[in-house]
Amino acid sequence: MRNPVTLEDYSKEAFIERWPEWFTDVPCGFYLPPGWGPIMWRACLALEKVIPAEGTNKIRVDQVKSKFGGLRFYVTPLFSNDDNDVYDKIHHIISRVEDLSWAVCMRCGTTVGKNDTEGMCPPCREKGWG
Numbered sequence: 001m002r003n004p005v006t007l008e009d010y011s012k013e014a015f016i017e018r019w020p021e022w023f024t025d026v027p028c029g030f031y032l033p034p035g036w037g038p039i040m041w042r043a044c045l046a047l048e049k050v051i052p053a054e055g056t057n058k059i060r061v062d063q064v065k066s067k068f069g070g071l072r073f074y075v076t077p078l079f080s081n082d083d084n085d086v087y088d089k090i091h092h093i094i095s096r097v098e099d100l101s102w103a104v105c106m107r108c109g110t111t112v113g114k115n116d117t118e119g120m121c122p123p124c125r126e127k128g129w130g
């Protein structure tokens with residue numbers, strides 16, 4: 001399966017095509033700012049490596065959104081938590097998404113400083129979303 005190339009390629013449709021079980025119907029909404037597409041894509045690639053291979057749909061993606069200038073990715077594991085190791089790995093990937101997003105402009109994908117609390121680089125913030 002091909003991977004996206006430009007930021008525009010990281011569309012909701014691309015995520016649905018690649019991971020239909022996760023993204024076809026996200027109950028609380030899928031909102032992914034373009035600059036954070038690569039972070040989200042890499043997180044999903046990491047997730048599919050740790051989620052038990054037998055069967056599909058082992059997690060439910062509840063929501064993808066930006067909050068307070070950070071990317072939030074909420075999932076619910078749909079398998080027993082006997083395997084704490086897998087739970088830990090999922091949690092690690094999910095929380096890393098937010099950490100990584102703090103350093104990347106949500107609009108253009110450029111690296112931003114820690115003080116850019118609005119999630120955008122100065123030029124993008126100046127332009128606004130118009």
Ligand SMILES: [Zn+2]
Pocket residue numbers: 105106107108109110120121122123124125
């Ligand atoms: Zn920017």
